[in-house]
Amino acid sequence: MTIAIVGTGLVGLGWAIVFARAGLPVRLHDKSPEQLKDAPNRMQQSLRDLAEYGLIQESPEEVLARCSCHEELAEALQGVGYVQESVLERVDVKQNLYKAMESCLAPHTIVGSSSSGIPASAFTQDISFRSRCLIAHPVNPPYLAPIVELVPASWTSTDTVDAVHQLMNRVGQHPIRVNRELEGFVLNRLQGVLLREAWALYDEGYCSLEDIDATISKGLGLRWSFMGPFETIDLNAPGGISDYAQRLGDLYLSIDKERTNPQPWSDELISKVEHERRQRLAASKLVERSNWRDRRMMALAAHKQHQEAQE
Amino acid sequence: MTIAIVGTGLVGLGWAIVFARAGLPVRLHDKSPEQLKDAPNRMQQSLRDLAEYGLIQESPEEVLARCSCHEELAEALQGVGYVQESVLERVDVKQNLYKAMESCLAPHTIVGSSSSGIPASAFTQDISFRSRCLIAHPVNPPYLAPIVELVPASWTSTDTVDAVHQLMNRVGQHPIRVNRELEGFVLNRLQGVLLREAWALYDEGYCSLEDIDATISKGLGLRWSFMGPFETIDLNAPGGISDYAQRLGDLYLSIDKERTNPQPWSDELISKVEHERRQRLAASKLVERSNWRDRRMMALAAHKQHQEAQE
Known part of the structure; x- marks a missing residue:
């Protein structure tokens, strides 16, 4: 073809x-x-x-x-x-x-x-x-x-x-x-909800940008690089996913209930985040850091291929 | 000490x-x-x-x-x-x-x-x-x-x-x-919002469990295994994170506005998800698959150590 x-x-x-x-x-x-x-x-x-x-x-x-x-x-x-x-x-x-x-x-x-x-x-x-x-x-x-x-x-x-x-x-x-059209399809919806919470936690002063990033890159993102969220929680309670839902459903619902009034990321918040990121990584280094990301993606792809070939 | x-x-x-x-x-x-x-x-x-x-x-x-x-x-x-x-x-x-x-x-x-x-x-x-x-x-x-x-x-x-x-x-x-106490701390809040959207997308018939999982494990989770969400979007628009916010802020807000009425995962939904997971992975295989996860986590940790040592 x-x-x-x-x-x-x-x-x-x-x-x-x-x-x-x-x-x-x-x-x-x-x-x-x-x-x-x-x-x-x-x-x-x-x-x-x-x-x-x-x-x-x-x-x-x-x-x-x-x-x-x-x-x-x-x-x-x-x-x-x-x-x-x-x-x-x-x-x-x-x-x-x-x-x-x-x-x-x-x-x-x-x-x-x-x-x-x-x-x-x-x-x-x-x-x-x-x-x-x-x-x-x-x-x-x-x-x-x-x-x-x-x-x-x-x-x-x-x-x-x-x-x-x-x-x-x-x-x-x-x-x-994806069985029918929806705003943002699936991937960007999943990214969007995580970003919303991340921006809100930063905005409310709970955590620095770097620390929120580390929560993913040194924590949640590790398992998610080879398992999805459903498989992750299915293996995270002795009795599988329904056991997990019984244990943690109330916590998650209570978190959701705090976020019922969606707000745009304000210009002020965006400026603050932009400023903090540029302190961490100068605008002139964005391309260099993107190249670093691409190399890490290559190395990760090679790593995953190797792992999957052994299974 | x-x-x-x-x-x-x-x-x-x-x-x-x-x-x-x-x-x-x-x-x-x-x-x-x-x-x-x-x-x-x-x-x-x-x-x-x-x-x-x-x-x-x-x-x-x-x-x-x-x-x-x-x-x-x-x-x-x-x-x-x-x-x-x-x-x-x-x-x-x-x-x-x-x-x-x-x-x-x-x-x-x-x-x-x-x-x-x-x-x-x-x-x-x-x-x-x-x-x-x-x-x-x-x-x-x-x-x-x-x-x-x-x-x-x-x-x-x-x-x-x-x-x-x-x-x-x-x-x-x-x-x-984390600067002060909050429900679920940071990690489980970030996991929670992603899970909420994942359960909703499944419940509404947009996507299978396996396909939602793959969206993370073959997509979003790759970058998240070495970069957090803020760094990811900072490198995802030519002008950095504020450029990204201008481009995608409206989309994400519009997604958020569809989710203003948090509901518990219903017993019926939990049963359906549990049933589908057990078709995919029998209860008797949960331990074996958890061992697989642990080996993958070990291999990933070794991979990340190796990458970070080279930087």
């Missing part, structure tokens, strides 16, 4: 690596010829890092050799089995692109959007191939974080969801099925 | 390993002579596992040689610098123990409680040494998860918090300061 990547920003190129690494031919397209031209260079750097951490078996050049760049959208899409759309997160931009795709897609082609917040219904309603459209939302970069949220619109066919589920498994991702 | 461990259940013995591994003499006490007698055996098994994963530099026997068992509370506490109390999570049980400790503590001894929910004010109010009492809440097992929440009561002295902070750093833990 040939794959088309439309939009070659960070997310699009991350997807290109996922598919090319799995052995599939990949066609890249971007409305900016400059960005498109530079795509192989940018991919090569990531592929070298992956090779260094033992996360690809071939050379970066062998993986790259499966990718081609196409300035014409129609040429990029011709006869492909799957399109991963990763253009700007704006309804009008996506609407225009989907309209443009109508005339050049084969009748079987499926289109997954990397949208992290806009649901497929917002930009596929009037599109002739809307039953073959869905959200396939990754975590960045997808070649290190396997999760992909599949979120259908009400008119997305079950066959479409099944086919993308199968494709994602085939290329080494971990697809999950 | 000599340490006393009062209560030799899973948590107490975990702490004994933390202190003995760091080179400190450890006195163990339990009101059950049988449980106390068996403590070294149980510790030895964990110490062997730690040795296997390269997480202790000495032999299990060398670490164990620093520990002694004491049937008399007064003997265990005599002249120790710090007591880690890990008895049953019940106010009356803790109150009785703290009363009993009054007559046998040295005037400088500090007492940290492993309590995961009961605040220190609930069982130290009438105790003569209450200014030297606080909560020192670990994640289990503390020798693999370094986080320790230090939560003072209003009468806990600053010197006490400072001293325990220093001690925890010295023995390789990662202490955080």
Whole structure:
């Protein structure tokens, strides 16, 4: 199956690596010829890092050799089995692109959007191939974080969801099925509730930013890097998850009852948090620290692969 | 400094390993002579596992040689610098123990409680040494998860918090300061809000348990195993955390507004979740899977040590 990547920003190129690494031919397209031209260079750097951490078996050049760049959208899409759309997160931009795709897609082609917040219904309603459209939302970069949220619109066919589920498994991702559209999908909702509590605890003076971060990175986040929250609590009471719910349900309900009046993060609070973060990490060091994060993600991916291979 | 461990259940013995591994003499006490007698055996098994994963530099026997068992509370506490109390999570049980400790503590001894929910004010109010009492809440097992929440009561002295902070750093833990008591402290509040959303998403039919779990273990939990939520979002927008807040604040607020009416996890929902988990993992396999979790925690701890040593 040939794959088309439309939009070659960070997310699009991350997807290109996922598919090319799995052995599939990949066609890249971007409305900016400059960005498109530079795509192989940018991919090569990531592929070298992956090779260094033992996360690809071939050379970066062998993986790259499966990718081609196409300035014409129609040429990029011709006869492909799957399109991963990763253009700007704006309804009008996506609407225009989907309209443009109508005339050049084969009748079987499926289109997954990397949208992290806009649901497929917002930009596929009037599109002739809307039953073959869905959200396939990754975590960045997808070649290190396997999760992909599949979120259908009400008119997305079950066959479409099944086919993308199968494709994602085939290329080494971990697809999950969200049964119908909802704000923030699943991943950002789970992140959002944790962030809300974290901001509130800081705002109310209970704890410093660093200490709240450590609660996750030296505590809760350890188990969550290989088990989800349900499995975690299922193993955290002798009698399993219902035993756990009996023991701790009241505590959690009482915590929830303190948070019934959602407030935006105020400008004042945001400034304070920004100031404290910049004391800890100067703005000029953000890129360097992001590179550190990427290396840690690579090392963690290699560690997890090794662990899972032993099981 | 000599340490006393009062209560030799899973948590107490975990702490004994933390202190003995760091080179400190450890006195163990339990009101059950049988449980106390068996403590070294149980510790030895964990110490062997730690040795296997390269997480202790000495032999299990060398670490164990620093520990002694004491049937008399007064003997265990005599002249120790710090007591880690890990008895049953019940106010009356803790109150009785703290009363009993009054007559046998040295005037400088500090007492940290492993309590995961009961605040220190609930069982130290009438105790003569209450200014030297606080909560020192670990994640289990503390020798693999370094986080320790230090939560003072209003009468806990600053010197006490400072001293325990220093001690925890010295023995390789990662202490955080919670500035005043609050329900669930910080760690369980963060876990609680995530669980609430996870249960609700399942209850409303958006996603299966396995898929919600995968959203964490194959997605969000990866970064959280080495960065907290604030650092994660600080690196997730080009302009840092305030840039991130501008971009995503509205989405998160809108998610929060859907959850203003906290409900207990109903018995029906708990039964359904329990049933689904037991289809996935039979009750007879809970112990085996918990052993798997412990091995994964060991391997992750070794991985993180290795990564941090390279930085």
